[in-house]
Amino acid sequence: MPTEPTWLSPREDRAWRAFMHAHHQLAVRLRRHLLEDSGLTEADYEILAVLSEHATGSLPARELCALLQWEKSRLSHQTRRMQEHGFIVRETNPADARSSMIRLLPAGRRAIEDAAPQHVRNVRRHFIDLLTPAELDILTALNERILGHLAEDPFPEHSTPDEPALSP
Amino acid sequence: MPTEPTWLSPREDRAWRAFMHAHHQLAVRLRRHLLEDSGLTEADYEILAVLSEHATGSLPARELCALLQWEKSRLSHQTRRMQEHGFIVRETNPADARSSMIRLLPAGRRAIEDAAPQHVRNVRRHFIDLLTPAELDILTALNERILGHLAEDPFPEHSTPDEPALSP
DNA sequence: GGCTCTTGGTTGACGTGTCAACCAGCAGGT
DNA sequence: ACCTGCTGGTTGACACGTCAACCAAGAGCC
Numbered sequence: 001m002p003t004e005p006t007w008l009s010p011r012e013d014r015a016w017r018a019f020m021h022a023h024h025q026l027a028v029r030l031r032r033h034l035l036e037d038s039g040l041t042e043a044d045y046e047i048l049a050v051l052s053e054h055a056t057g058s059l060p061a062r063e064l065c066a067l068l069q070w071e072k073s074r075l076s077h078q079t080r081r082m083q084e085h086g087f088i089v090r091e092t093n094p095a096d097a098r099s100s101m102i103r104l105l106p107a108g109r110r111a112i113e114d115a116a117p118q119h120v121r122n123v124r125r126h127f128i129d130l131l132t133p134a135e136l137d138i139l140t141a142l143n144e145r146i147l148g149h150l151a152e153d154p155f156p157e158h159s160t161p162d163e164p165a166l167s168p
Numbered sequence: 169m170p171t172e173p174t175w176l177s178p179r180e181d182r183a184w185r186a187f188m189h190a191h192h193q194l195a196v197r198l199r200r201h202l203l204e205d206s207g208l209t210e211a212d213y214e215i216l217a218v219l220s221e222h223a224t225g226s227l228p229a230r231e232l233c234a235l236l237q238w239e240k241s242r243l244s245h246q247t248r249r250m251q252e253h254g255f256i257v258r259e260t261n262p263a264d265a266r267s268s269m270i271r272l273l274p275a276g277r278r279a280i281e282d283a284a285p286q287h288v289r290n291v292r293r294h295f296i297d298l299l300t301p302a303e304l305d306i307l308t309a310l311n312e313r314i315l316g317h318l319a320e321d322p323f324p325e326h327s328t329p330d331e332p333a334l335s336p
Numbered sequence: 337g338g339c340t341c342t343t344g345g346t347t348g349a350c351g352t353g354t355c356a357a358c359c360a361g362c363a364g365g366t
Numbered sequence: 367a368c369c370t371g372c373t374g375g376t377t378g379a380c381a382c383g384t385c386a387a388c389c390a391a392g393a394g395c396c
Contacts, residue, residue, distance in 0.1 A: 006284075006285050006288060007288060008288060008291065008292075008296070011301075011304070011305070011308075012296050012304065014308055015296070015299075015304045015305070015307060015308040015311075016291055016295060016296070018307075018308045018311035018312050018315065019191065019295070019307065019308075019311050020191065020195070021311070021315055022311035022312070022314045022315050023187065023188065023191035023192075023311075024191075025314075025315060025318050026314060026318065027188070029318055041381085041382085043382075043383095060344090061344075061345070062343090062344060062345085065344095070383095071383080071384070071385090072344070072345065072346090073345085073346075073347085073383080073384070073385075073386095074382085074383055074384075075345090076345060076346055076347080077346090077347090077382075077383075078382085078383095080346090081381085081382090093344095096343095096344080096391080096392075097390080097391055097392085098343070098344045098345070098390065098391045098392070099343090099344055099345080099391095100344080100345065100346095116174075117174050120174060120175060120176060123176065123184060124176075126314070126317065126318065126321075127184060127187070127314065128176070128180050128183070128184070130313055130314055130317055131183075131310065131313075133179075135310060136179070136180065136183045137179070137183070138306060138310075139183060139186075139187065139307070139310055140179075140182055140183040140186045140187075142299065142303060142306075142307055143183075143186035143187050143189070143190035143191075144186050144190070145298055145299075146190045146193075146194060146294070146295065146298055147186065147189055147190050147193060149294065149298055150193050150194065150197055150294065153294075209351085209352085211352080211353095228374090229374075229375070230373090230374060230375085233374095238353095239353080239354070239355090240374070240375065240376090241353085241354070241355075241356095241375085241376075241377080242352085242353055242354075243375090244375060244376055244377080245352075245353075245376090245377090246352085246353090248376090249351085249352090261374095264361080264362075264373095264374080265360080265361060265362085266360065266361050266362070266373070266374045266375070267361095267373090267374060267375080268374080268375065268376095
């Protein structure tokens, strides 16, 4: 039987490059627009978007992590910076002394409310408006298939990094 | 006339999230595989791939920049690191004393030749194999449309950063 | 109560990418 | 020749994300 070819065919290669490139270029463009007309980073925006969608404007860090699919250390660094900018505060959770609550401050709410409309316009301009509704649905289906496959085929976990597994 | 809605519809939002997420998750996965089974970074891989495709194994930095669509400073940092790893050397270009040539070293060629087959397998496993040829072509067309739009609608250039435009 | 295990979060170090500044060398005009 | 501008490349400072180590507080069990 023929083994799988080592290389991608020109057509496959083109598909692969287009896929990676399109996303990357689009992400770069949107980041620059966002930063230029609102001073927010993509990371800032994501945090503020999630927080502002929650009535209380306050979430445990753990939940933020889960919603954003971020590593906890990344969230910790990011929230420290945002606290210095006055967008949020980290306060201790009375229900669990280990946990910390991330609370949206007025400055943070103002920032996201100022930034969001223009950002959404840019998403439309560079993505949504280029596709018919049917194409949009196809694209969603294919991308979700890729995501689904990644989810059900997890990365081989790195044999717990904490305990160094020594024999004294 | 109805103005454009400020927010994305649920369907649009889903499409947008799937697009961004699928690419990001896939990129993360491939980076981890690559690093784990060949010790190469994505950036290393890209450089080595381009160099190894050229018969001479040597290119002016400027051309590498253009091929990879990288910033020149990024290339400079990256090539310095890779020179320290012994994958490449930077040598002066006899034809133009400003320019520097990036030359692939044997260790670099060995590295890319060892890494490529497994990397291609991973691209197939997590991307190509999930799609029928027809779907692959559709996806290519849509992604290339997005790329084309970005290309013909360039980011408003930042009023030349170098000259500070002062009035003495 | 004590003992261990787990969970939630922080920190520091490191590799990477971007930006602005800088510098040397080429090119064009006079 | 000279001056001016442009081009190719390097550097340093900074923001970001990942990893491993660490710490403190809960949970489970004797």
